[in-house]
Amino acid sequence: MMADCNVVVLISGSGSNLQALIDSIATGDSPARIRAVISNRADAYGLERAKLAGIDTLVLDHKQFDGREAFDAALVExxxxxxxxxxxxxxxxxxxxxxxxxxxxxxxLNIHPSLLPKYKGLHTHQRALEAGDREHGCSVHFVTEELDGGPLVVQAVVPVQADDTPESLAQRVHAEEHRIYPLAVSWFASGRLRHADAGALLDGQALPASGHIIRN
Structure with a gap:
């Protein structure tokens, strides 16, 4: 029997991806075990999701610290x-x-609502529409010091519809986030996914620069 993989989840808001992780682990398919959920905002609804699932929660308000380094040091601890x-x-x-x-x-690990390396940062759905993209999606990646720039693990691709708004596109992308994040976490927890000098490895094989692609 494979040992549990202890996971800590960091949130700031509603926690819909957290809920997807909780739900996937509850099915028993993943050796991941969420030990704690930590938020920098006391009003984050994701804390309620964690409590309902019997998961320990902790609030660490960044405004109570003298700068980013001090907050991050406390967060690490x-x-x-x-x-x-x-x-x-x-x-x-x-x-x-x-x-x-x-x-x-x-x-x-982090999840980002675009097909990286496109649209790092914010307002990704609006930017994809403004660029006239025919495809959009989301990406799970290992985090490095480059913002939204670490090795890609898995991407879900969704077609952009002619009548899409940022809101309608976001809704479909969110649904894919809830599929691929639990998948990536399960891969890591079961020992299949690792980070190496060559980038992300799945089952010992280097993933392509775009990661594993899932199309709809």
């Missing part, structure tokens, strides 16, 4: 108290310091 093998960013709206990222190198 809090996370490490749960002895995680993996840290998952699920709508955590803080740019993390280089020291934080290096501390969790190879065991820090």
């Amino acid at each position: 809090a996370i490490d108290g749960f002895d995680p093998q993996l840290v998952v960013l699920a709508g955590f709206m803080r740019i993390l310091s280089g020291g934080f990222v290096r501390h969790y190198e190879g065991r820090l």
